[in-house]
Amino acid sequence: MMPPSASSSSTWSPEVTEPFVPPPYPYDRLEGFKRRADQLPGGVVDLSIGTPCDPPPDVVVEALARSGAERGYPPSIGSPAYREAAVGWMARRLGVTVDAAHVAACVGTKELVAGLPQWLRLRRPDLDTVLYPAISYPSYAMGATLAGGRAVPYVALDEIDPGDAARALCIWVNVPGNPTGALGDLGAAAAWGRAHGVPVLSDECYVEFTWEGSPHTILEHGLDGVVAVHSLSKRSNLAGARAGFYAGDPELVGYLAEVRKHAGLMVSGPVQSAAVAAWGDDAHVEAQRHLYLTRLDAMVSALGAVGIDATRPDGAFYLWVRAEDADGYSLVARLADEGGALVSPGEFYGSGGAGHVRIAVVQPDDRLALVAERLAAG
Numbered sequence: 506m507m508p509p510s511a512s513s514s515s516t517w518s519p520e521v522t523e524p525f526v527p528p529p530y531p532y533d534r535l536e537g538f539k540r541r542a543d544q545l546p547g548g549v550v551d552l553s554i555g556t557p558c559d560p561p562p563d564v565v566v567e568a569l570a571r572s573g574a575e576r577g578y579p580p581s582i583g584s585p586a587y588r589e590a591a592v593g594w595m596a597r598r599l600g601v602t603v604d605a606a607h608v609a610a611c612v613g614t615k616e617l618v619a620g621l622p623q624w625l626r627l628r629r630p631d632l633d634t635v636l637y638p639a640i641s642y643p644s645y646a647m648g649a650t651l652a653g654g655r656a657v658p659y660v661a662l663d664e665i666d667p668g669d670a671a672r673a674l675c676i677w678v679n680v681p682g683n684p685t686g687a688l689g690d691l692g693a694a695a696a697w698g699r700a701h702g703v704p705v706l707s708d709e710c711y712v713e714f715t716w717e718g719s720p721h722t723i724l725e726h727g728l729d730g731v732v733a734v735h736s737l738s739k740r741s742n743l744a745g746a747r748a749g750f751y752a753g754d755p756e757l758v759g760y761l762a763e764v765r766k767h768a769g770l771m772v773s774g775p776v777q778s779a780a781v782a783a784w785g786d787d788a789h790v791e792a793q794r795h796l797y798l799t800r801l802d803a804m805v806s807a808l809g810a811v812g813i814d815a816t817r818p819d820g821a822f823y824l825w826v827r828a829e830d831a832d833g834y835s836l837v838a839r840l841a842d843e844g845g846a847l848v849s850p851g852e853f854y855g856s857g858g859a860g861h862v863r864i865a866v867v868q869p870d871d872r873l874a875l876v877a878e879r880l881a882a883g
């Protein structure tokens with residue numbers, strides 16, 4: 506069956522005869538600014554990618570080294586201990602009770618985000634659309650493209666075109682959101698998905714870095730038709746280990762776990778053991794929260810001192826800063842040349858993000874202080 510024609514927001518689909526050419530990876534496009542920033546004494550301070558700089562807790566590294574889980578194949582769905590650790594963490598930190606049968610492992614969450622539409626299309630070949638927040642993490646749209654489907658951004662749930670909703674494989678929400686840190690209404694998202702028969706995928710990888718009010722998961726609103734996606738990358742400074750999980754709607758989680766088993770997607774055995782230790786410990790997250798809050802406030806002051814208006818976000822560890830020009834590149838250039846800092850232009854997160862930059866406070870305090878000194882001197 507030929508799928509319906511693609512929207513203008515889709516970059517590729519099967520009925521287009523040209524071969525798919527992967528677009529340049531966004532961060533690779535920053536090389537020129539990186540070289541400019543690197544010319545300052547002390548070198549570039551990279552605030553572009555949201556990659557943690559602090560170490561994971563010792564107990565996690567210890568588990569990674571001594572699991573003895575190297576020999577055999579690890580369970581694709583996650584070991585019973587892995588899934589129980591996720592269940593325990595959700596109960597402690599988010600106040601929700603989920604049966605381990607409705608939890609499954611993913612190899613970090615990016616592969617799930619980027620791969621999910623192809624698994625959903627196999628299940629519903631009559632559908633072809635992924636709905637995603639207009640200003641957001643780029644992998645939601647890329648996942649649709651990689652599945653040969655349509656990536657359709659939305660600004661507000663009540664503005665989604667009924668035709669797009671009728672074709673939707675899923676809708677993504679992300680709270681706290683990357684890049685803006687915004688806290689959305691997860692109850693409204695769950696209700697919208699149920700009303701339209703569209704699975705709601707809730708990317709909650711920054712949930713413990715919620716600064717305004719308490720952290721929330723979509724699972725508070727029941728499991729029916731919703732799946733929460735969680736990661737250890739940010740929470741426990743384990744981006745290099747690749748561990749996450751998804752939990753929620755029993756039928757959907759069961760389908761994804763089965764199809765992913767066939768695809769050979771597995772979190773490695775030693776990493777599964779380390780993840781059990783990481784989900785089981787909250788003290789390191791409290792310490793990490795303090796570090797990020799301090800860094801966010803330091804950067805807000807440093808920018809304010811040179812006339813750049815920035816405010817602490819409601820969640821996550823990014824500053825979303827308006828630039829003076831339409832595309833935001835003047836501020837990327839100024840921060841590189843005067844501050845020696847590499848930041849991301851807002852257009853990486855959708856055309857609606859143009860005119861902003863995203864600053865990730867993922868460098869140690871002394872490196873951020875260096876940026877502040879350089880800006881003040883410039």
Ligand SMILES: Cc1ncc(COP(=O)(O)O)c(C=O)c1O
Nearest residue numbers: 555613614615642683710736738
């Ligand atoms: C919103 C969001 N989702 C998912 C990810 C992927 O994280 P990981 O694959 O390390 O779990 C990121 C990483 O920056 C992100 O910002």
